[in-house]
Amino acid sequence: MEKILNHYEMMLLAPVSVSDDVLDTAISQLQGVIEADGGSLLALDKWGSQMLAYEIRKNRMAKFFVIEYVASASVPLELERLVRLDTKTFLRFLTVVLDKNVTADIADLKKGAADRITARQTREASFKQDKVRYDS
Numbered sequence: 001m002e003k004i005l006n007h008y009e010m011m012l013l014a015p016v017s018v019s020d021d022v023l024d025t026a027i028s029q030l031q032g033v034i035e036a037d038g039g040s041l042l043a044l045d046k047w048g049s050q051m052l053a054y055e056i057r058k059n060r061m062a063k064f065f066v067i068e069y070v071a072s073a074s075v076p077l078e079l080e081r082l083v084r085l086d087t088k089t090f091l092r093f094l095t096v097v098l099d100k101n102v103t104a105d106i107a108d109l110k111k112g113a114a115d116r117i118t119a120r121q122t123r124e125a126s127f128k129q130d131k132v133r134y135d136s
Helices: 020-036 074-085 106-135
Strands: 006-015 040-056 059-071 092-099
Touching: 006 040, 006 074, 020 040, 020 059, 020 074, 040 106, 059 074, 059 106, 074 092
Parallel strands: none
Antiparallel strands: 006 059, 006 092, 040 059
C-alpha cells in the first residue's frame, strides 16, 4: 500500500545570534526526518535576517527560513516536536498544508518550488531597487 503524501510548507524563525553552522545542522536534522519517512524536501528558502513586528523572547530581529516538502501526515508533527524541543535554535514556527493527496511527480513539485523562490527573490530585489530609487 502506497503512503498518502501531502505538500507542506514550514516557516522557521531563529535568533540572529545563532550561528549558521548550528542552523544548518538543525535544518539537516529536520530534512533527515522528512526523508526517513519516505518524504522529499522540495526547497529550502533562506530569507535572511528580518525585523520582527514584535519582540519574541527579547529578540527584535530573526533569521527566516521556509522549508517546502512532501511527506506523510505524521512528519509535520515530528518536525514541530523537534523544533519545540530546540528552544535555543528556533523562536517560532508555522506549518501550512499546501495540498493534500499529492499525485504530481516530485520533480515537477521541486520545479514549482524553485519557481516560487525565484519569483520571491525577484520581487524582493525589485522592492529594494524601488526603495533606493525613492530614497535618493
